[in-house]
Amino acid sequence: MSKILIIGAGGQLGQCLKTVAERRGISDIVFPTENEGNILEAELLNALLEREKPAYVINCAAYTAVDKAEDEVELSKAVNETGAGYLASACKANQAILVHVSTDFVFEGKEVKLLNEDDVAKPINVYGVTKLGGEQAVASILDEHFILRTSWLYSEYANNFVKTMLKLGAERDELGIIADQVGTPTYAIDLANAIFDIIASGKKSYGVYHYSNEGVTSWYDFAKAIFDISETAVKVNPIPGSAYPTKAQRPAFSVMDKSKIKNEFNLDIPYWRTSLVACISKINNK
Numbered sequence: 001m002s003k004i005l006i007i008g009a010g011g012q013l014g015q016c017l018k019t020v021a022e023r024r025g026i027s028d029i030v031f032p033t034e035n036e037g038n039i040l041e042a043e044l045l046n047a048l049l050e051r052e053k054p055a056y057v058i059n060c061a062a063y064t065a066v067d068k069a070e071d072e073v074e075l076s077k078a079v080n081e082t083g084a085g086y087l088a089s090a091c092k093a094n095q096a097i098l099v100h101v102s103t104d105f106v107f108e109g110k111e112v113k114l115l116n117e118d119d120v121a122k123p124i125n126v127y128g129v130t131k132l133g134g135e136q137a138v139a140s141i142l143d144e145h146f147i148l149r150t151s152w153l154y155s156e157y158a159n160n161f162v163k164t165m166l167k168l169g170a171e172r173d174e175l176g177i178i179a180d181q182v183g184t185p186t187y188a189i190d191l192a193n194a195i196f197d198i199i200a201s202g203k204k205s206y207g208v209y210h211y212s213n214e215g216v217t218s219w220y221d222f223a224k225a226i227f228d229i230s231e232t233a234v235k236v237n238p239i240p241g242s243a244y245p246t247k248a249q250r251p252a253f254s255v256m257d258k259s260k261i262k263n264e265f266n267l268d269i270p271y272w273r274t275s276l277v278a279c280i281s282k283i284n285n286k
């Protein structure tokens with residue numbers, strides 16, 4: 001496979017890419033540290049790409065603290081938008097193709113309808129606004145880009161909803177979980193495999209693509225499944241979003257249509273509950 005460089009390698013998706021690269025025997029791949037690949041430093045990125053000469057760059061660096069972003073607007077914008085633009089410029093200067101990861105939170109989510117790549121993005125929180133800004137920066141600077149929007153990422157690595165639930169389930173007898181926000185969880189290992197499949201295809205069909213696991217659920221049903229699969233005895237109560245106030249608003253419905261990515265790259269996407277079983281088994285055997 002062509003040489004690949006990962007930015008934001010220390011995060012959840014970065015660690016999944018590393019695991020999957022090892023499993024698939026992908027060896028021509030570089031995982032710089034955050035200091036070596038700081039997305040806020042344009043010249044550093046350019047020098048890194050000049051030195052490594054990757055054919056593909058995968059951008060996993062992001063500001064992902066959705067509630068905190070409401071107070072840290074500048075930092076969120078710098079990492080998600082300005083930094084993404086710097087990386088796109090470095091790719092342009094060094095003839096690299098950029099795989100940039102984005103989110104379902106670019107959508108307003110007020111309508112119950114499958115979201116496709118042409119639907120209008122209208123984010124309702126700072127994180128979503130800055131991620132949309134990142135998409136626009138990438139697309140305006142570099143033609144050779146794949147923007148992959150994904151949703152509700154979890155894995156055995158870093159912090160995520162599954163690990164939060166397993167922790168809270170061990171500490172408490174009862175939990176209230178929002179039942180009126182609907183979307184699709186995505187096992188970051190599956191996303192990592194899809195990214196390598198896209199690269200391995202060598203196809204140049206650049207643009208925006210939606211990728212999540214198959215199926216639809218709410219945070220409440222997701223939590224129920226986590227406790228069911230992990231055999232954790234905790235009572236889970238479905239609550240409306242209004243009963244769990246958060247700094248950031250979240251889309252009520254953000255299920256994405258994945259037809260485009262499946263057709264273009266011939267992907268077979270796992271059902272969300274099947275992947276959740278695989279992830280919890282990994283967590284338990286760690």
Ligand SMILES: NC(=O)C1=CN([C@@H]2O[C@H](COP(=O)(O)OP(=O)(O)OC[C@H]3O[C@@H](n4cnc5c(N)ncnc54)[C@H](OP(=O)(O)O)[C@@H]3O)[C@@H](O)[C@H]2O)C=CC1
Pocket residue numbers: 007008009010011012013014034037038039040059060061062063064079083101102103104131150151152153154158159
């Ligand atoms: N997590 C989720 O539920 C979802 C994530 N996404 C998107 O998927 C992508 C991957 O997310 P995920 O892996 O979960 O996120 P993480 O927060 O786990 O990883 C992001 C990484 O970016 C790093 N980072 C922050 N600032 C910089 C910087 N200036 N230079 C280089 N690296 C930096 C972070 O380091 P540090 O920890 O030190 O800040 C962290 O290691 C992101 O684009 C995200 O927006 C999309 C949908 C859902």
Ligand SMILES: Cc1cn([C@H]2C[C@H](O)[C@@H](COP(=O)(O)OP(=O)(O)O[C@H]3O[C@@H](C)C(=O)[C@@H](O)[C@H]3O)O2)c(=O)[nH]c1=O
Pocket residue numbers: 064065066103104105150151152153160161164175176177178181219244246250
């Ligand atoms: C801990 C907890 C959360 N919740 C709710 C709050 C929220 O609506 C939902 C998920 O909470 P989290 O804060 O874990 O997830 P959140 O950070 O909102 O997840 C989002 O992250 C960004 C990065 C994305 O790009 C999105 O796709 C999505 O994955 O669960 C409860 O209802 N009860 C609880 O006890």
